[in-house]
Amino acid sequence: MPDNENDSHLTLTCFLMQLTNFRIGTLVRITQLLPGSWGLRQRLLALGLLPGAILKLITVAPLGDPVEILLDSGKICLGKDALQLLDVEPLFP
Amino acid sequence: MFGKRRITTPRRGAPLPLEPGVSAIIAVAGHPNCGKTTLFNRLTRLEERVGNWPGVTVEVAKGKYFLAEISTTLMDLPGCYSLASSPNETPLDEKAASDFILSQKVDLVLNVIDITQLSRQLYFTLQLVEQRQPYILVVNTMGRELTKAQRILFAVLARRLGGPVIPLDVEKEENLQLLHHTIETVLQAPKDMIPVLPYWDILESYLVPWVKQGYSEASLLRALESNINGETDSFFKFSVHKLYDKLKSVLNEEPDIWLAKARHGYIESLLRREEDKNNPSLEDELPPHIEGHQASLDKWLLHRWWGLPAFACIMYLLFFIGVQGGAIFQDFFEITADTFLVQGLGDILKNWGVPLLTIKAFQGVGLGICTTLTFVPVIAGMFCSLTFLENSGYMARAAFIMDKAMRFFRLPAKSFVPLLLGFGCNVPAIMSARTLENPNERLVTILMTPFMSCGARLVIYAVFASVFFPGESGKVILGLYVIGMLAAILTGCLLQSLMPMKASPLLVQLPSYRWPIWSRLLRIVGNRVYQFVYKAGLVIVPCCLLISLLLGVGDPRQSVLARIGESLTPIFEPMGLTQDNWPATVGLLTGVVAKEVVVGTLSTLYQGETTALTTAAPNFRQQMKLAIATIPMNFKNTFKGFGSPLSLSFEENPPAPVLKGLQNAFKDPLAAFAYLIFILLYFPCISVVAVVAKELNMAWAAFTVVWSTGLAYSAAVLFYQSAHFATHPTATLQWWCGIILFWSFTWAVAKLLFKTQRKSRSGRSLPTPIKLV
Numbered sequence: 048m049p050d051n052e053n054d055s056h057l058t059l060t061c062f063l064m065q066l067t068n069f070r071i072g073t074l075v076r077i078t079q080l081l082p083g084s085w086g087l088r089q090r091l092l093a094l095g096l097l098p099g100a101i102l103k104l105i106t107v108a109p110l111g112d113p114v115e116i117l118l119d120s121g122k123i124c125l126g127k128d129a130l131q132l133l134d135v136e137p138l139f140p
Numbered sequence: 141m142f143g144k145r146r147i148t149t150p151r152r153g154a155p156l157p158l159e160p161g162v163s164a165i166i167a168v169a170g171h172p173n174c175g176k177t178t179l180f181n182r183l184t185r186l187e188e189r190v191g192n193w194p195g196v197t198v199e200v201a202k203g204k205y206f207l208a209e210i211s212t213t214l215m216d217l218p219g220c221y222s223l224a225s226s227p228n229e230t231p232l233d234e235k236a237a238s239d240f241i242l243s244q245k246v247d248l249v250l251n252v253i254d255i256t257q258l259s260r261q262l263y264f265t266l267q268l269v270e271q272r273q274p275y276i277l278v279v280n281t282m283g284r285e286l287t288k289a290q291r292i293l294f295a296v297l298a299r300r301l302g303g304p305v306i307p308l309d310v311e312k313e314e315n316l317q318l319l320h321h322t323i324e325t326v327l328q329a330p331k332d333m334i335p336v337l338p339y340w341d342i343l344e345s346y347l348v349p350w351v352k353q354g355y356s357e358a359s360l361l362r363a364l365e366s367n368i369n370g371e372t373d374s375f376f377k378f379s380v381h382k383l384y385d386k387l388k389s390v391l392n393e394e395p396d397i398w399l400a401k402a403r404h405g406y407i408e409s410l411l412r413r414e415e416d417k418n419n420p421s422l423e424d425e426l427p428p429h430i431e432g433h434q435a436s437l438d439k440w441l442l443h444r445w446w447g448l449p450a451f452a453c454i455m456y457l458l459f460f461i462g463v464q465g466g467a468i469f470q471d472f473f474e475i476t477a478d479t480f481l482v483q484g485l486g487d488i489l490k491n492w493g494v495p496l497l498t499i500k501a502f503q504g505v506g507l508g509i510c511t512t513l514t515f516v517p518v519i520a521g522m523f524c525s526l527t528f529l530e531n532s533g534y535m536a537r538a539a540f541i542m543d544k545a546m547r548f549f550r551l552p553a554k555s556f557v558p559l560l561l562g563f564g565c566n567v568p569a570i571m572s573a574r575t576l577e578n579p580n581e582r583l584v585t586i587l588m589t590p591f592m593s594c595g596a597r598l599v600i601y602a603v604f605a606s607v608f609f610p611g612e613s614g615k616v617i618l619g620l621y622v623i624g625m626l627a628a629i630l631t632g633c634l635l636q637s638l639m640p641m642k643a644s645p646l647l648v649q650l651p652s653y654r655w656p657i658w659s660r661l662l663r664i665v666g667n668r669v670y671q672f673v674y675k676a677g678l679v680i681v682p683c684c685l686l687i688s689l690l691l692g693v694g695d696p697r698q699s700v701l702a703r704i705g706e707s708l709t710p711i712f713e714p715m716g717l718t719q720d721n722w723p724a725t726v727g728l729l730t731g732v733v734a735k736e737v738v739v740g741t742l743s744t745l746y747q748g749e750t751t752a753l754t755t756a757a758p759n760f761r762q763q764m765k766l767a768i769a770t771i772p773m774n775f776k777n778t779f780k781g782f783g784s785p786l787s788l789s790f791e792e793n794p795p796a797p798v799l800k801g802l803q804n805a806f807k808d809p810l811a812a813f814a815y816l817i818f819i820l821l822y823f824p825c826i827s828v829v830a831v832v833a834k835e836l837n838m839a840w841a842a843f844t845v846v847w848s849t850g851l852a853y854s855a856a857v858l859f860y861q862s863a864h865f866a867t868h869p870t871a872t873l874q875w876w877c878g879i880i881l882f883w884s885f886t887w888a889v890a891k892l893l894f895k896t897q898r899k900s901r902s903g904r905s906l907p908t909p910i911k912l913v
Contacts, residue, residue: 071444080397087645089365092400093222093263094649099401106438109448112544113646115438121257122438124540126646127547 063130066107066114073104074138083132091132094123101138164212164327165245166205169237170252171261172219173536173651175280175310178660179252180216182316207324212247215240223267224365224396241273242362248326249275252310255282255290256652262297262407263400269301269337271358274330276322277305282654283312293411300336300410311657339402346387350379365396434653442537451541454534455560458525463564463595466521468774474514475767479760481506497692504688508681511734512673515567515827519672522561522568523665530575531656536648543646549629550636552576553646555585559628562592563621566828567676570835571668584635586835587844590824591628593621596735600819603739607802608809616813620820627821627851634887638894672831679830687733697745702726714875715818715856716811724805724815734825746801814860821852854879 061081069075077100080088095118096102103117113126125133168176168183184203205214217237224238241249249268253261258279268275279294286307298305304322308315347357355376363380364387387395441450482503489499529535539553546553554576561569569589576582601620605613690701705726709719717724723745731738806812823829823845833841858879861872 080394084645085366087647089222089224089396090647092396093224093260094647095260095263095404097397097401097404106442106447107444108442108540108544109444110544112547113540115442115540115650119259121260122650124536124646124648124650126543128645129647 060134061131062125062133062135063127065135066111066130069104069137071104071106074101075104075135076101076138077133078136079134081132081134084128087128088132091129095119096123096129096133102135164210164247165215166212166248166250166323167215167217167241167246168250168252169217169241170219170264171221171254171257172648174219174252174254174257174261175282176219176252177216178310179250179278179280179308180214182310183319184214207320207327210324210327212323212327215246217241220264222264222365223271223362241268242271244273247274247330248323249273250278250323251275252278252280254280255284255307257649259407259411260649262410263403265301265303266337266403266406269303270340270361274326275303276319276326277301277303278310278319279305279307281307281309283309296410296413302336311660337406339399339406342402343387343399346383346390350383353379355379361399365399437653438537438650441534442540447541451538454529454538455557458529458557459560459564462522462525462561462568463518464778465525466518467595468771468778469517470514471770471774472767473517474510475763475770477506477510477513479763479767481510483763484760497689500688500692501685504685505681507688508684509677511684511827512677512680515565515672515676516669518565519568519571520665520669522564522572523668524661526557526561526572527661527664528656531654531661533651533653535575536650539646539648540650549632551585551632552578552581555581555588558585558589559592562589562594564595566590566592566594566824567672567831570828570831571672573835580639583639583836583840584632586832587635587840587847588628588632590828590832590844590848591624591631591821593624593820594735596825597820600735600738601816603799604802604812604816607799608806608812616816620816623817623855624820627855630851631847638890671834675834676827676830679833680826683826684733687730701729702745705729712818714861715814715853716806716808716860717815718807721805728818728822731819732823732826734827735819738819742802746805810860810863814856814863817859818852818856821855822849823852824848854883 062075077096077098079098080091091097100118104114105117105122106115108114113124114130115122115124117123168180170176180203183205203214203216205212217240218234220234220237222238223241240246251265251268253265265275265277277297290307294305294307304326306315306319306322308319343361344357347360350360351357360380360383363376364384384395387398391398393401440446443450485506486499486503489502494502529538535554535557538556542553542556546556555573557575558569558573561572566589569592570586573582573585573589576585598617601617602613605616609616687701690699690704692699692701702722705728706719706722708729709717709722709725712725712728713719723742726745727738727742730741802812806815824832829841829845832844857875861868861875865872
């Protein structure tokens with residue numbers, strides 16, 4: 048709804064950039080949703096990927112890009128665009 | 141859609157019961173892969189006519205659904221996660237679904253949700269409640285028995301959310317009657333739903349000033365979540381922006397996030413039964429989404445290092461069982477159909493004293509049916525294994541593994557499967573592109589597939605390579621495959637620059653692994669085969685009739701087709717075909733029907749013999765014996781060649797005279813290679829064109845023909861001319877300039893055409909116009 052129409056805004060703190068710091072099995076908490084595709088943001092919200100939600104990193108795809116996460120009891124596959132919209136922090140650094 | 145908001149305030153009072161004679165509109169909606177299409181097919185009994193690929197509704201399918209007293213139109217909407225949409229960003233299919241529901245033309249929504257993902261999918265239901273949209277919650281139990289606690293939970297949901305809840309296994313007949321009755325009751329006596337949503341009360345007070353302006357609460361909230369930059373009503377836009385800022389300062393959070401949190405929180409409290417302190421939580425009663433042993437399966441199949449080899453193995457098995465397994469029965473179908481429909485028919489007609497040309501015409505029709513039928517086993521085999529993979533839940537995981545690699549070509553991961561299957565046979569490969577949800581992505585994938593060199597073309601390469609490049613045939617064949625892939629990539633890039641598209645972002649819930657239901661699998665396969673035979677046959681048969689008539693009676697060297705070939709040969713001169721090599725041109729013409737017949741045509745024409753088509757007296761019993769004998773033989777050969785699937789299709793050497801004929805005809809091996817390039821790229825066989833016409837439309841089928849033939853000609857000529865650069869450098873340069881000029885001109889025209897087309901289409905919001913009765 049707001050005017051930020053910048054498509055695929057690569058912020059340095061997004062999940063995608065932080066991915067190399069996390070090991071498989073790390074618990075992370077979503078801190079905020081970054082500006083970007085509004086449609087994708089609504090899909091993230093519908094699936095429960097909200098600020099404050101806690102995810103577990105299960106697998107990273109062979110080429111390093113989509114990741115599989117566990118949220119509540121459901122597995123969700125997050126592609127590059129989705130990873131760029133999320134800002135996360137590790138739960139137990 | 142948005143513009144109407146002001147005029148049609150959503151159902152403020154009680155909705156009116158339907159007048160007699162008016163058809164009600166019911167939409168089936170919900171998340172992707174939750175069983176919407178199955179329920180739709182159950183209710184309409186339209187399975188044969190609509191026949192959507194399970195899990196994927198490519199367009200809004202429509203069907204009549206008769207209740208005792210009301211006639212209704214049922215809509216099968218594509219899966220969507222949220223009603224909030226945003227133009228240009230939400231995938232088209234998803235947007236179609238949410239727009240259709242928000243347009244308020246729907247009398248009733250059947251919201252299908254998967255019991256294993258209840259807590260997440262109720263989000264969509266809450267959005268329906270907020271819209272005051274009458275709905276029925278259909279909980280797909282996925283074949284599980286319900287516990288008592290679960291039944292209590294459904295009763296709680298029905299009471300708190302104000303809509304009937306019906307647990308149902310969409311695959312089975314049970315409880316369907318209950319659904320019929322409920323639909324009838326809701327349509328005849330609709331209740332006004334007054335949502336008692338706790339978060340709604342908090343928001344309501346802030347909305348008052350705008351509600352006084354005539355906007356409904358539901359539409360204001362929807363606008364907070366949607367991208368309204370395309371909104372025409374500027375006052376509404378202004379109001380929403382103001383509301384957004386106000387809510388942001390009051391709630392200390394962006395309103396859409398606040399709303400999402402509130403919805404998820406409410407769902408959680410419903411499941412925990414927080415209002416009922418005495419009762420235990422119902423949350424743990426829900427079946428787990430991913431069970432224990434499945435998690436360990438995922439560990440291997442999606443592993444960072446093992447995932448890729450596992451994927452390769454599964455794809456190899458799919459290819460092997462689908463293509464090669466189907467091919468075992470291909471000879472049987474071919475010989476049987478040929479015996480009865482071509483030779484037997486000809487024999488009977490001859491006995492009746494029918495003129496020879498008429499016999500030829502009948503045999504041409506027979507040949508067309510025969511060609512169609514030979515694809516049946518391959519399509520059946522391919523769809524058996526493909527449906528199995530799709531239903532088992534692995535396909536979603538394959539997308540996970542291939543996503544990044546395919547994104548490099550700006551394609552979604554799912555288009556990998558059709559492209560891979562193309563190496564076996566283009567026909568089922570194109571049909572399998574139905575798994576792609578986005579219409580543009582599907583289009584590009586379908587048009588790329590014919591350049592994947594299929595098994596029938598391999599036979600031609602093998603013959604030519606053994607004659608002209610002995611000892612190096614492997615390299616030559618590999619080179620041709622690579623050229624085909626490059627042509628596919630080129631096609632993809634060009635189409636993508638004509639129709640700007642971004643591969644839709646990957647964000648999916650991984651479904652749980654499950655065994656497919658065999659009866660349903662067989663029904664789907666039968667459906668696909670039927671569709672192919674019926675629709676593609678309509679294109680294939682007339683073409684075969686035409687070729688057969690042109691071939692005429694008597695010596696094929698004297699036929700009309702041969703004359704046409706002879707007169708066309710000068711066109712192919714720049715790629716190295718000499719005038720006395722006109723049989724090669726005729727081979728290209730017959731190759732239009734099926735690439736399998738090229739070698740046969742060439743051998744007939746080089747040898748100057750008449751075909752066995754009319755001379756051999758058919759002996760049915762002997763022919764049938766022969767046909768049946770091919771099954772075990774092919775079976776054995778197939779498994780012998782498990783390690784090398786591509787070498788299978790060609791094991792016997794062609795007779796020596798053919799080899800000699802070829803050697804005499806093509807004096808230059810480079811000309812032979814140019815001919816092979818042409819064979820690889822030109823006119824995909826008539827069955828492929830028929831399938832493209834069926835999956836897309838006639839215009840795109842024509843595009844495939846023109847583009848592939850043009851590309852083939854350019855590539856073959858450029859190759860031959862460049863190879864002989866030393867002998868005639870000026871001619872080569874002229875050809876280069878000419879072809880480059882031609883294509884840049886075509887490119888400019890195409891760009892212009894697409895630009896105007898897009899402009900005229902910009903007003904449309906639905907991929908398929910929905911006509912309302």
